[in-house]
Amino acid sequence: MQAVAWxxxxxxxxxxxxxxxxxxxxxVDPPPAKENEADVAADEPPARTYENAVVIxxxxxxxxxxxxxxxxxxxxAEKQGADLVVVEIESPGGDADASFRIAETLRDVKxxxxxxxxxxxxxxxxxVVAIGCDEILMVPTGQLGDVGVIFAxxxxxxxxxxxxxxxxxxxxxxxxxxxxxxxxxxxxxxxMDRNAEVxxxxxxxxxxxxxxxxxxxxxxxxxxxxGAFVAESAKDRFLTVGGKRxxxxxxxxxxxxxxxxxxxxxxxxxxxTVMEWTAVDTTVSVLxxxxxxxxxxxxxxxxxxxxxxxxxxxxxxLLAGLCFVLFFWSRFLGGTAEWLEVxxxxxxxxxxxxxxxxxxGFGVVGLTGLLLMVASVVLASxxxxxxxxxxxxxxxxxxxxxxxxxxxxxxxxAVFVSKYFGMIxxxxxLRLEPPKPSVSPARDAAPSGxxxxxxxxxxxxxxxxxxxxxxxxxxxxxxxxAEGTFIDRGRTVEVVEIAGSRVVVREV
Numbered sequence: 001m002q003a004v005a006w007x008x009x010x011x012x013x014x015x016x017x018x019x020x021x022x023x024x025x026x027x028v029d030p031p032p033a034k035e036n037e038a039d040v041a042a043d044e045p046p047a048r049t050y051e052n053a054v055v056i057x058x059x060x061x062x063x064x065x066x067x068x069x070x071x072x073x074x075x076x077a078e079k080q081g082a083d084l085v086v087v088e089i090e091s092p093g094g095d096a097d098a099s100f101r102i103a104e105t106l107r108d109v110k111x112x113x114x115x116x117x118x119x120x121x122x123x124x125x126x127x128v129v130a131i132g133c134d135e136i137l138m139v140p141t142g143q144l145g146d147v148g149v150i151f152a153x154x155x156x157x158x159x160x161x162x163x164x165x166x167x168x169x170x171x172x173x174x175x176x177x178x179x180x181x182x183x184x185x186x187x188x189x190x191x192m193d194r195n196a197e198v199x200x201x202x203x204x205x206x207x208x209x210x211x212x213x214x215x216x217x218x219x220x221x222x223x224x225x226x227g228a229f230v231a232e233s234a235k236d237r238f239l240t241v242g243g244k245r246x247x248x249x250x251x252x253x254x255x256x257x258x259x260x261x262x263x264x265x266x267x268x269x270x271x272x273t274v275m276e277w278t279a280v281d282t283t284v285s286v287l288x289x290x291x292x293x294x295x296x297x298x299x300x301x302x303x304x305x306x307x308x309x310x311x312x313x314x315x316x317x318l319l320a321g322l323c324f325v326l327f328f329w330s331r332f333l334g335g336t337a338e339w340l341e342v343x344x345x346x347x348x349x350x351x352x353x354x355x356x357x358x359x360x361g362f363g364v365v366g367l368t369g370l371l372l373m374v375a376s377v378v379l380a381s382x383x384x385x386x387x388x389x390x391x392x393x394x395x396x397x398x399x400x401x402x403x404x405x406x407x408x409x410x411x412x413x414a415v416f417v418s419k420y421f422g423m424i425x426x427x428x429x430l431r432l433e434p435p436k437p438s439v440s441p442a443r444d445a446a447p448s449g450x451x452x453x454x455x456x457x458x459x460x461x462x463x464x465x466x467x468x469x470x471x472x473x474x475x476x477x478x479x480x481x482a483e484g485t486f487i488d489r490g491r492t493v494e495v496v497e498i499a500g501s502r503v504v505v506r507e508v
Contacts, residue, residue: 049267050084050113055259057276058087062094062102062125064383065285068335070102073275078111080273084266085112087133088259093124095391096149100125100173103132107180117262118142123240131178131188135253137262138243144251145232145240147174147191151390166389167193184211187249190233197235200227211249280333287330290402297377298409300324304349305414308356328380337380344379348372374403453478453503457495461505464489471505480505 054077060066077085087106093099106114106129116122116130121143128147130136138144149162149170162170171192175185190196190213201212201224210224217224230249232239246252256262263272286292300323307316324345331337351369378399379385387393453459459473465482471493472478483496483506497504 049269051268051270052080052082053084053086053263053266053268053272054080054082054112055086055088055117055272055274057274058089058091058126058129059277060091062091062099062129064095064098064336065281065288065334066094067098067102068333069277069281071105071335072333074105074109076275077273082112082273084115084268084272085109086115086117086259086262086272087129088117088119089122089126089130090118090120091122091126091129093126093147096125096128096170098125099128100170100177103128103177106132107177113266115262115266117256117259118144118243119258124148127191128174128177131174131181131183131251134181136246136251137254137256137265138246138252139257140243140255142243142246143240144242144246145191146238147188148194148238149192183251184249186211186213186216187230187233187239187251189213190230190239192238194236194238196233198230198233198239200230201225202227284330284333287326288334290398293327293381294402294406294409296323296327297406298413300327301406301410302413302417305410306417308353309418327377331380336383341376341380344372345376348374348376377403377406453495453498455495455498458508459493459495459505461487461489461491461493461507465493465505471503478503482506 056070056073056077058066058070074085113135114133116133116136118130118136118138119142120139122130123143123146125147127144130144136144149167151160151162161167171189174188174192178185178188184198186196186198190198196213198211198213199217200209201217201220202209204223204225209227210220211230212220212224217226230239232241232245241249241251243252243255247255254265256265259272287296300320303316303320303323305316307320328337328342328345331341348369348371351365351372355363355366355369378396381399381402382392382395384392387396453473453476457473459471459478461469462472462477463469465471465480465487467482467486469480469482469487470477471480473480473493473495479501480493480495480503482493483504487493487505487507492508493505494508495503496506
């Protein structure tokens with residue numbers, strides 16, 4: 001028994017040492033098996049090492065907001081001094097124009113090496129973004145392609161492929177993008193045009209091999225002979241390839257198992273900076289929602305209405321300003337607003353103020369102010385002035401519906417506030433009631449002739465009249481009530497009515 005006990009004790013004492021030795025012998029992150037000669041083995045030094053790597057997570061449907069998110073992260077990477085930018089793409093695609101703008105931005109980056117890393121799938125517009133990078137790395141099971149351009153037909157309530165006149169422009173743009181990065185224009189055309197069939201051609205004079213469509217080969221000359229057909233480009237199919245096939249077709253530069261293996265490939269020793277979707281990005285996304293936009297505008301307009309109805313309160317103007325600042329801030333970060341829209345909106349508010357306080361009534365000036373505000377809101381919600389595509393027309397209709405809904409909601413809220421302003425607890429606290437007379441009840445019943453002032457007498461507002469306050473008339477302080485709008489302190493006033501002890505004045 002003692003021998004058994006001693007054996008158990010020795011095993012327990014030796015276990016940590018055995019575990020440490022096993023951990024030392026076991027590799028921490030074994031490199032994936034080499035899928036192709038283009039891959040870099042774990043024991044091969046990288047062609048170039050990078051000191052400062054940044055990973056930008058690019059996920060979800062591509063919209064204008066995702067586009068602006070990417071620009072913000074890319075600018076932050078440049079400011080940080082990154083020499084390697086890895087765009088980690090996992091997206092089904094989205095807006096075609098936004099995708100091309102992102103890809104062309106990546107194409108023109110000179111301050112860093114750009115790498116598209118596809119751990120799962122990059123379809124449609126996401127594939128366009130990947131083609132714009134210097135290199136594409138995929139996991140063996142990753143997917144790339146299927147860039148068919150579609151649009152929503154609102155009248156028939158269906159999704160359709162874009163007409164040929166639009167498609168040809170997109171194809172030309174896509175081919176130029178691929179050619180700029182040394183990739184086959186014919187293969188990317190087959191991703192976008194389901195009628196493009198691609199073969200491998202060989203130059204009989206130089207032995208060079210190239211993937212081309214029949215049209216490309218005809219332009220290249222008779223010295224190119226047709227070879228194997230690229231099966232993924234069969235008619236009525238958008239070319240889509242996995243990681244291994246993308247490597248064979250030279251659409252991708254290598255295969256890696258994960259992000260760590262990618263960093264090892266480029267000789268990055270310190271952990272990369274990972275830029276992801278943050279709370280600010282979520283806030284911008286929420287504020288750009290059509291329903292939230294309408295609610296924000298209704299609240300802002302109602303607060304502005306309260307401010308104009310009882311000037312000088314301050315709270316209404318403050319809340320209105322906050323709502324409109326949030327609206328334009330979200331549009332600035334969403335990429336649809338510029339300073340022009342802000343200037344138009346402020347000009348509209350100023351015109352309405354002139355109509356209300358300088359030129360009473362509602363005429364040309366007020367209508368102009370209203371139209372300026374509407375134009376500002378619509379333009380701030382889209383990145384085009386005149387729609388040219390079915391998608392832009394649909395977006396314009398949506399923005400006009402939001403504005404129309406906002407107008408109806410504001411009108412109803414304004415009527416409610418006007419009728420129940422003094423009964424709503426929060427709003428009641430904002431309004432100052434006329435001061436109670438300081439004279440005795442007996443004096444209240446006295447005829448107007450007993451008061452120290454007469455109709456037509458003038459004086460100066462001793463306090464702000466909102467609408468009640470005090471005025472200095474004929475050298476005496478008198479409790480007065482302003483007729484109509486707010487009168488600021490120090491303004492000249494005239495007595496226009498005396499009813500009992502109630503003295504009504506207006507600004508001269």
